[in-house]
Amino acid sequence: MVATQSKQSNTLTAKKEFVFNSAAYLLRIGTERARSLKELLEGLRVVPDSSIFQHMFQTLAEHHYIREGFSNDFAHWAFFSCNETGLAERLAGIDVREYTSIKDMRQQIILVIEEYLKKNTASADRQALETFYFCSSDTVVIPTTFKARSLEEFTEGLRRVSLHSIHYHFINARLRIKLNSNDFSQWLEEELGLNDLADKFEAIDIYTSTLDGVRRQMVKLAESESGNARKAA
Amino acid sequence: MPKKPAQNTTTDPTNESASLGVPEGKRTESASKVTRVPSTLDKAGLMERRKAPRIATTPPAPDAPPKFDDYGPIVGEAELSEIRYVAETLRGRSVKMVNSTAVGGGVAEILNRLIPLMNELEVPTKWDVITGGNDFFEVTKGFHNALHGEKYDLTKAIEDIFLSYNEQNRQRMTFDEDVVVIHDPQPANLIKSRGQKKDQKWVWRCHIDLSNPHAGVWEFLRPMVEQYDATIWSSPAFTRQVKVPQYLFYPSIDPLSQKNKPVEESYVAKVCDDFGIDRNRPIITQISRFDRLKDPVGVVQAYKMARKYVDCQLVLAGGGATDDPEGAVVLAEVQEAAGGDPDIIILNLPPWSALEINAIQMASDIVIQKSLREGFGLTVTEALWKSKPVIAGAVGGIPTQVIHKLTGMLVQSVEGCAYQIRYLLTHPEFAAQLGRNGREHVRENFLITSNMKRWLLLYQILLGVAKKEKAA
Incomplete structure (x- = not known):
């Protein structure tokens, strides 16, 4: 199956081209702020979706160069400002790639904190070292000049676009396509029929690698696919 | 259609030796590699x-002055291309910026670099400076201090x-521009001219910390501020x-300015020789004005505690001790705290020492910014940009830059x-990793681009x- 797929992959041409876009974000400072976990919980219930997006998704782009210890702003604050390691670990365990809607993700974050505070009632009102400021981001889509119809062109695009573009297509895409997938895997599967490659892309761990590392893994996988195809031919 | 369960990949996530895309080939930059x-001087020299x-x-x-394309090797062509695209969508739109001084001060420094680049990208941007007599600037200086929380007697006069x-x-x-940007409180009431052009937008850019302002002064300014379309x-x-909507714009540094541009190693060596800094032993540095809020005496105390266990020198370099009477007093306090220790090098530098400061930062093994109160702390940004491990007080804008144990170390005390x-000093690999992360943090968030x-x-x-996208 894989061999057949590889043999073909260098000659496949997509009907629908992949258009690499990028995105830029302008940070807005919200009116909600939290000085304790109780206030964080209250804020989480009322802030706009764009605020959850900022602190869960967008922060990954802002800190894309860090390989460990930074998964989302809520976990980071729980650890460094509240000294609540157990809660921080649970919040850090919320993987943005398991959610296709902000609503579901928000509910999960709230649930994690509520459960933690039920068992650790004294933690609710303890003053944090630093205030948490809820922010949100206005997202502006920016087209790039890179387009692809073949695996080769697609790989070249991956190599050359900005990391913001990688983040936009690989991480933020879930909210757009409402699938546990990403734009790259979607296109590889639907347009080139490269299901295995699509799955391998999807399995890349964004939390243990930098975004540049994620890009390199994708390029390596795509190159390997092309290399296998050349050998098979 | 839901995806199938994920499979493990066989790629090596730790293989990050060859960087792709943006910033191309730049991730290996590190002062530690140089x-x-x-020194050409012996110990006596x-x-x-x-x-x-x-x-x-x-x-x-x-x-x-640098050109826009000069930033390509620093942030990558893809990033420049995205900025160019956004600028192109604004063709035909014009901007005016207004502040209170053309030279001196952080705002003028930023505008001097930013405005030529905006014009180069064909977003016509004019810069106007308000004028006033001594009485006006005495009032605005009083406002500035009051907005930082000092006592103030606000009268009708x-x-x-x-x-x-x-x-x-x-x-x-x-x-008559499409967007008018007013910087800081001094020209805030120019908002009365709003509407000279149809659909014109007015923005108030606040560079100061208003977390604890004098209530009277802030209530005087608030009605002006709330007439703007956005604040920054x-x-x-x-x-x-x-x-009105509040946007977050981090202050930024220019990687091509004298304070931040790459300098030759031979120049770093020359500056160290000029100031008697021994390059064969670890160098700990704090760059700041001689100001108690920067806690230079605390830095001396910390150095002396550390010195019992690790060999190092301390460089305290800054200005403000010549033209500021309080600066001279603080300098004397620092000299007294140093107590004649020959390894504490105190340098009172003139305002034109940007290149020398750059070289001292480059020569340093650790940069400290042990502030007790701070604005954003651009000296921290400068040090992070030079891949230096930073130890800094967790105040003001510093925690935004120094993420504890990831891009530097935050401290709350001398100890x-x-x-x-x-x-x-005893874990150089960890220190180097902080430095690498710090540089990338600055590249992503705090550069002029x-x-x-x-x-x-x-x-x-x-x-x-804008083609805006909503969070789902």
Whole structure:
């Protein structure tokens, strides 16, 4: 199956081209702020979706160069400002790639904190070292000049676009396509029929690698696919 | 259609030796990779130089201003291309920026670099400076201090001086641009000219920390601020609750300025020789004005605690001790705290020492910014950009830059600072990793190119030309 797929992959041409876009974000400072976990919980219930997006998704782009210890702003604050390691670990365990809607993700974050505070009632009102400021981001889509119809062109695009573009297509895409997938895997599967490659892309761990590392893994996988195809031919 | 369960990949996530895309080939940059040029002076020569450092007495010739494309090797062509695209969508739109001084001060420094780049990208941007008599600038200085929380006696006469000079400037100036940006409180009431052009947008850029302002002064300014279409702040912690949208623009550094551009290793060695800094032993540095809020005495104490366990020198370099009476007092306090320790090098530098400061930062093994109160702390940004492990006080905008244990170390005390000096000097790999992360943090968030992009995006959003995407 894989061999057949590889043999073909260098000659496949997509009907629908992949258009690499990028995105830029302008940070807005919200009116909600939290000085304790109780206030964080209250804020989480009322802030706009764009605020959850900022602190869960967008922060990954802002800190894309860090390989460990930074998964989302809520976990980071729980650890460094509240000294609540157990809660921080649970919040850090919320993987943005398991959610296709902000609503579901928000509910999960709230649930994690509520459960933690039920068992650790004294933690609710303890003053944090630093205030948490809820922010949100206005997202502006920016087209790039890179387009692809073949695996080769697609790989070249991956190599050359900005990391913001990688983040936009690989991480933020879930909210757009409402699938546990990403734009790259979607296109590889639907347009080139490269299901295995699509799955391998999807399995890349964004939390243990930098975004540049994620890009390199994708390029390596795509190159390997092309290399296998050349050998098979 | 839901996806199938994921499969494990066989790629090596740790293989990050070859960087792709943006910034191409730049991730290997690190001061720690540079081979140090040793001092040409022996110990006696260095000691002699410490007593009589060679400090430049005249300003150097300014560099030619950089062009937009010069930033390509630093942030990557893809990033420049995205900024260019946003600028293109704004063709035909014009901007005016207004502040209170053309030279000196952080705002003028930023505008001097930013505005030529905006014009190069064909987003016509004019810069106007308000004028006023001594009475006006005395009032605005009083406002500045009051907005930082100092006591102030706000009278009707003071309000009248502020309003009348704003009115004089308003009559003198024209506001026929698409976006007008007013910097800081001094020209805030120019907002009365809003509407000289249809659909014009007005933005108030606040560079100061308003977290604890004098209530009277803030209530005087608030009605002006709330007439703007948007406000911009340097940190969420600096804001007030106002009825208009608040955007977060981090301050930025220019990687091509004298203070931040790459310098030859031979120049670093020369500067160290000029100041008697021994390049063969670890160098700990704090760059700051001689100001108690920067806690230079605390730095000396921390150094002395650390020095019992690790060999190092301390460089305290800054200005403000010549033209500021309080600076001279603080300098004397620091000298007393140093107690004649020959390894504490105290340098009172003139304002034109940007290149020398750059070289000292480059020569340093650790950079400290042990502030007790801070604005954003651009000296921290400068050090992070030079891949230096930073130990800094967790105040003001510093925690935004120094993410504890990831891009640097935050401390709350002299003892904490001393411990981190010992730790970083004895764990150079960890220190180097902090430095690498710090540089990338700055590249992503605190460079002039990021700042340009934010301005352009804001214009896009305010003028309704942006293709916005909603969070699902």
